Amino acid sequence: MTGGAEAVRGGIRFDGVSVAYGGNVVLDRLDLTVEPGEVMALLGPSGSGKTTALRAVAGFVRPAAGRVFIGDRDVTALPPHKRGIGMVVQQYALFPHLRVQDNVAFGLKAQKADKAGIPGRVAEALELVGMGDYARRYPRELSGGQQQRVAIARALAIRPGVLLLDEPLSALDAQLRSGMLTELARLHRELPDVSILYVTHDQVEALTLADRIAVMDKARLQDCGTPQELYRRPRTEFTASFVGNANLLPVTVAEPAGTVDFAGHALAVPTGSVAGGATATLCVRPHLVGLGDGPNALTGTISEVQWRGSTHRLYVDVDGHRVKADVRELRDTPVLGDRVTLHFAAHDAVLLPQGAGASHG
């Protein structure tokens, strides 16, 4: 038995990792580094290759090109059982024929850990996820949320340097999910050395939990940064719309640069490095768009209104373009066809050069 048993120092590095299924490239030259102790969310729509990336770390798919490192170790050629990882999948995969305590002890026994220490470590792992009282139950006697905790305890009992979580909350209902999200955040504070790769299609989970988010689409890494960076300063249109559902307005930068032209309206926004005359996309978050007159005013007719409790989501048709605005709940609910004026502050807008979509490391 080599490796596995001794906890590897955290950290994961993808070095140009590509995966193909029968000529169909599902992961395209992924370069990504997860620092020791960091929570990295892999965020993207279904089918974007997130699970494939995670399985490449676990060793269940063999990359067609590139290398995978865990800590300083090149694990590309290692079989899964020698990689020293903890993994929790969507369906939990608890062993149905083993009690909770034996599920949690499984990894320790498989790695021939010191027998005398096993019960203590099992109890410790179960305490960590608040399942100490359920040690003698069978998985079928647990609720979905409890099974999930046991799956996490099982993965953590072997004290892995990296923890791989593949949509761990997607089988839970909304309320449980937000509770588990808090729990996962607490768990990470208690295990500051463990690197976590967290695969999800849910931006709320990624924004809540992650230190950094890697945005995936169509087998490629689209963007990578802290939640704040991605939310406030998205670098690609895909990120802007997938994370936070931003307004993306087609504009032309005026010459000399300083304002942009949107459907005949001159808007004052920071144009940054985008050259005058170029076409670009202006990204504005719906909640930063205000109702009423102000700087960068746009007038249009309301095409749809959604009441969302504390806010109203207005869809306003401005010269053929749909602009979304989240405004505080209005006393007089706007009516379809009303003419309204919207505005936004210059510093709340981000100008994305045309064709921004290159990968980042």
Place this chain on the structure above:
Amino acid sequence: MLVHSRTGKWATWAVFLLLFVPLFAVPLLVVLAASFATNWSGAFPSGPTLDHYDAATAGDSLQALTTSLVTAVTASLAALTIGTWAALAAASLGRRGKRFLDALFMLPVAVPSVVVGLAVLVAFSQPPVLLNGTRWIVILAHTVLVTAFAYTSVSAAAVRLDPMYAQAAASLGARPSYVLLRVRLPLLLPSLTAAAGLCFALSMGELSATMMLYPPDWTPLPVQIFAATDRGSLFTGAAVAVVLMAATLLVLFAVSRIRTRASYR
């Protein structure tokens, strides 16, 4: 059952009984009745007696029961081992490899058992492997005949077994052999016991290949029954048959107890 109305339920039961009773129950009951009879000239047997059972549970017949049990247990364990091994190998092969193994293991089912018996006889009647005249040739023929059933039933379960369990185990640091012993085989246990029961029952009742192969000191029960009826002792044959059924059912029942305990969810 998907029938809800009262009359519908009654009708279903009536049809079931009408088909089941004459086809399955009556022949078995006739054998049971015959085993206690001294005479059966009218519609019903007469002269109730236990004499046949004295004969059926002593001497040659008792010997034959032991022979049958040893043969069936040995053959089904061997078949289970080979069948499971092949089924697990097939599950990890590609589609073409699996189809080849499927076809290979279907052969003894497709070929009449007399032919299998003859093949075994011809193959093992001369050196280098001379088994003719020993008990091993019977056990071998039974193994060949029942392995197909073990393979088919374990193979179906192995294909259905979600690979996520084995992967979860591997991610926890378990070597492939450990995964097999502690995860895959335990999860396959229900179908393993089902296969074991099936193989055992088939072997207990095997006659046609056995007839060609059995040595004088290794006479299984079906041969005993055949011999009894052949010399006209129908009632003794019936008693031996009841013993055969009882022994088979008893073992199947024990196996199904293990099975219930081994099934999850």
